[in-house]
Amino acid sequence: MAERHEQPTDAPQDSMRADEQNESNPPSPRKKRTIRIVLIIILGIVLVGGLLWFIQYRSVGRFMQNTDDAYIQADAVIVSPKVAGYVERVFVADNQQVRAGQPLLQIDPGDYRARAEQFQAQIDVAEANAEGVRAQIREQGAAIERAQAELGAARTRANFANAEVARYRPLAASGAESRERLAQLENEARQANAQVASAEAALSSARRRVGTLTAQVSQALSQGNAARAQLASAESDVGSTLIRASIDGRIGDKTVRVGQYLQPATRTMSIVPTRQLYVEANFKETQLGLMRVGQPVRLEVDALPGVEIHGRVESVSPGTGAQFSVLPPQNATGNFTKIVQRVPVRIAIDAGPETLKLLVPGMSVSPTVDTRSARDARDRIKKEQERYNEQRGHD
Numbered sequence: 001m002a003e004r005h006e007q008p009t010d011a012p013q014d015s016m017r018a019d020e021q022n023e024s025n026p027p028s029p030r031k032k033r034t035i036r037i038v039l040i041i042i043l044g045i046v047l048v049g050g051l052l053w054f055i056q057y058r059s060v061g062r063f064m065q066n067t068d069d070a071y072i073q074a075d076a077v078i079v080s081p082k083v084a085g086y087v088e089r090v091f092v093a094d095n096q097q098v099r100a101g102q103p104l105l106q107i108d109p110g111d112y113r114a115r116a117e118q119f120q121a122q123i124d125v126a127e128a129n130a131e132g133v134r135a136q137i138r139e140q141g142a143a144i145e146r147a148q149a150e151l152g153a154a155r156t157r158a159n160f161a162n163a164e165v166a167r168y169r170p171l172a173a174s175g176a177e178s179r180e181r182l183a184q185l186e187n188e189a190r191q192a193n194a195q196v197a198s199a200e201a202a203l204s205s206a207r208r209r210v211g212t213l214t215a216q217v218s219q220a221l222s223q224g225n226a227a228r229a230q231l232a233s234a235e236s237d238v239g240s241t242l243i244r245a246s247i248d249g250r251i252g253d254k255t256v257r258v259g260q261y262l263q264p265a266t267r268t269m270s271i272v273p274t275r276q277l278y279v280e281a282n283f284k285e286t287q288l289g290l291m292r293v294g295q296p297v298r299l300e301v302d303a304l305p306g307v308e309i310h311g312r313v314e315s316v317s318p319g320t321g322a323q324f325s326v327l328p329p330q331n332a333t334g335n336f337t338k339i340v341q342r343v344p345v346r347i348a349i350d351a352g353p354e355t356l357k358l359l360v361p362g363m364s365v366s367p368t369v370d371t372r373s374a375r376d377a378r379d380r381i382k383k384e385q386e387r388y389n390e391q392r393g394h395d
Contacts, residue, residue: 063375065291066368069342070281072301072349074361077247077271079104080264082240083112087260094254098245098271105256105268107241116234119227126224133216140213144206151199158192165189249273277359279311279347281367282321284340289378290371291316297347300366303358310350313369317344345369 085107092104164185172182249271256268279299283291297311320341322329347367351359 063290063370063372064368065283065287065371066366067281067283067287068364068366069283070279070347070365070367072277072359072361072363072365073280074249074272074274074277076252076273076361077249078267079243079245079269079271080267081107081243081262082264083107083237084263085109085111085241085261087256087258087262090256090258092251092254092269094251096251097249097274098251099248100245102245104243104245104251107243107262109238109241112234112237112241116231116238119231119234122227123224123231126220126227130217130220130224133213133220137210137213137217140206140210144203144210147199147203147206151196151203154192154195154199158189158196161185161189161192243268245271247271247273248275272361274360275353275356277349277356277361278314279349279365279367281345281347281365282342283345283369284342285320286340288316288343288345290374291345291369292371292374292377295373296370298368298370299347299349300368301359302364302366304355307355309355311347311367312350314346314348316346319343 087105088108089106090104091102091106092098098104165182168182168185172179252270252272253267254269256262262268279297291313293313293315295313297313299309299311301307301309317324320343322341347369349356349359
């Protein structure tokens with residue numbers, strides 16, 4: 001086999017030569033000065049930038065409170081029927097815009113109209129009964145007049161009979177007239193007096209009859225009033241078969257169908273007031289020290305990147321979210337871990353119609369509240385508490 005002779009490499013020697021050249025040619029003073037100036041400029045920019053950031057943070061940044069735990073909300077109205085029945089018509093579709101008073105669905109009103117007609121018939125019967133009794137009262141007035149006339153005639157006859165007895169009694173005693181004639185006159189006087197008593201009783205009965213008939217009129221009128229109240233309720237039920245929108249908004253969560261049987265208070269759909277949206281932001285309790293109603297808010301909606309929407313703090317919840325949960329926490333236990341609580345804050349949205357069209361409840365929002373208007377509140381609270389403690393100490 002032929003032998004291979006390896007050639008020695010010159011790389012180490014070339015590297016050594018380059019190092020020797022670098023050592024023999026150091027950087028010029030001008031180049032060092034340029035590098036030094038650049039480093040000083042960079043350091044100055046960093047220091048100035050840091051100073052500006054610190055000034056901006058102390059004057060503005062530390063007063064800006066933001067959170068990612070915020071969502072668009074709306075006080076939606078649940079549409080439910082007041083009466084039971086089969087759905088006859090549905091006038092709206094899913095996600096449709098509606099106005100207050102617009103018909104939403106119709107429940108079959110047949111049964112309720114029949115009830116209303118029945119109560120109307122009862123009213124007519126009661127009025128007819130009352131009119132019939134009034135006619136009897138008018139007839140009874142004539143009977144009272146007749147009884148009064150009969151009583152007058154009976155009293156006249158009784159007076160005449162009593163006068164005859166008084167005239168004949170002395171004559172019979174003197175023997176001028178027979179005693180049989182006196183006895184006959186006394187008998188006639190007793191009969192006349194009895195007829196007077198009978199006529200007085202008849203007149204009294206006729207008058208009491210008027211009171212009885214008047215009570216019957218009142219009873220008939222009361223029955224008519226009761227039927228009118230039932231008619232009003234029935235007519236209200238008839239009107240309730242047509243369900244209308246109570247507010248302006250959009251239809252959502254519609255589950256009702258034609259032919260479906262609905263019970264009262266059955267949820268059929270919801271109306272979302274798209275022009276009355278607000279943000280519910282859950283801030284940490286450590287962020288609420290300077291937060292006040294009316295402070296400006298900058299809103300960033302995830303669905304509209306790059307669009308800044310303005311708002312204002314409308315109200316702060318009177319309790320943390322945990323306190324209003326279905327099962328509030330009970331911290332009086334052996335095992336306790338302190339957790340920073342969150343408090344719901346309601347933020348009003350100041351936006352135009354085009355923006356509101358794109359916002360729907362449930363969207364994520366990142367609000368930033370400017371609390372600079374209350375920057376001195378913490379000091380005032382501290383001084384107030386110190387004065388209060390001093391007063392309590394003196395007491």
